Amino acid sequence: MIFHARREQLRSILTGDRCIRPGSVYDAISIRIAEDLGFELGMFGGSVASLAVLGDPDIALITLTELAEQMRRMSRAASLAVLVDADHGYGNALNVRRTVQELEAAGAAGLTIEDTLLPQAFGEAKTQLISLDEGIGKMKAALDGRGDPSLVILGRTGAASITSLDDAIARARAYQACGVDGLFFTGITARAELDAISEATALPIVLGGAPAEMSDPDYLASRRVRIALQGHAPIAAATQAVYDTLKALREGTSPKQLKGLASAELTARVTREADVKARGRAVLGLKQ
Incomplete structure (x- = not known):
């Protein structure tokens, strides 16, 4: 399959013993630059997708069609493996299944599905999560929508900073039981939290933004963190x-x-x- 090698590259990162930093990419030129500079992985974040395509902040206004088309443009331009932030899957579990199909066809090496309630609920200023049962349904739908077994699907949760660390661990373990390929955490602010997550789970970990005390790649690798994001400086520059x-x-x-x-x-x-x-x-x- 045309994108198989890219997906195997991402899988080799997840099954390896190092923690790598991906390059933030958002269009044909940025992905070519990241590839030429030797990045092992590109990260196509939801926030940069919204900025690049719409010029809007990250409030879930971009559509699946727009996201997939931008990914398709990048896939044509370069062969770098790209992990795509697919947000909440653009709807319920059935929409998640369609999201996986479209991003797979667009050449994504992998994608994340999160359990944040999106779009933002009426009258609720704070970020909310969907129920655990709905989150499990989304993960099952994502896996069912995968046509290429090498496509990587990560279960993502920000529960650590929204509800509690215990909730984040419970959700991660439930998504792990569904059969996802890895776990993506945001809102982790201390080593003790990451230590607890690593102890309670078994899958490769992808870490969103984290404080300086958690930047040591050897420490992260020892806690099974295989990918650690470092923001989206390129589009800001x-x-x-x-x-x-x-x-x-x-x-x-x-x-x-x-x-x-x-x-x-x-x-x-x-x-x-x-x-x-x-x-x-x-x-x-x-x-x-």
């Missing part, structure tokens, strides 16, 4: 660069005086210009 460039131009700066622009060599590399020219010579008879 890109936003600032575009803002600064447009502001300078608006204020009268000459394009030749602008700083920090991609060189012609870098642009040619990330657009695969040499490959495109070679194809042009081969099939269009174009001269050098």
Whole structure:
């Protein structure tokens, strides 16, 4: 299968003995840069998807179609394995099944399904969780929707910072029993919490943002953390660069005086210009 190697790459990370940091990617250029720099995995977060596609904050406005299409664009542009944040699966358990099918077809190496109540409930300012039973149903539906057995499905919960650590462990163990390939935790703020989670579960762990005291890769690896996210700095950097460039131009700066622009060599590399020219010579008879 065309995406099998990417999924096996993600599986090898999860079954390995190291903790790796993925590169945050969100479009064709960013995934090519991450691939060229040697990242072992790309992370396509829900927040960056919303920013890149809609220009909106991360409040579950992006649709499955938009998310899958952006993933499809990245899959065409590069062969880097990508883990996709599929949020709540865009509805109930039946919607989750469809979400898995669409992201699998779009080339995702793996995806996460979380038990957060999304979209935000009327009149509720604080983040809420769905029931454990509904969460289990979503995990079962995700696994049932998988056509390629190598596609990685992770059960995700933020219960540690929403309800309690005990609830996070209970949910993780229930999702583990469903047969997911790994467990994704957000809201973990102390080593004692991660120690308890590692002790109570058996699957590979993916960790969302965490404080500095939990940044040691050897410690994380010893607690079965195989992937540790480090935020989405690339899109923040890109936003600032575009803002600064447009502001300078608006204020009268000459394009030749602008700083920090991609060189012609870098642009040619990330657009695969040499490959495109070679194809042009081969099939269009174009001269050098």
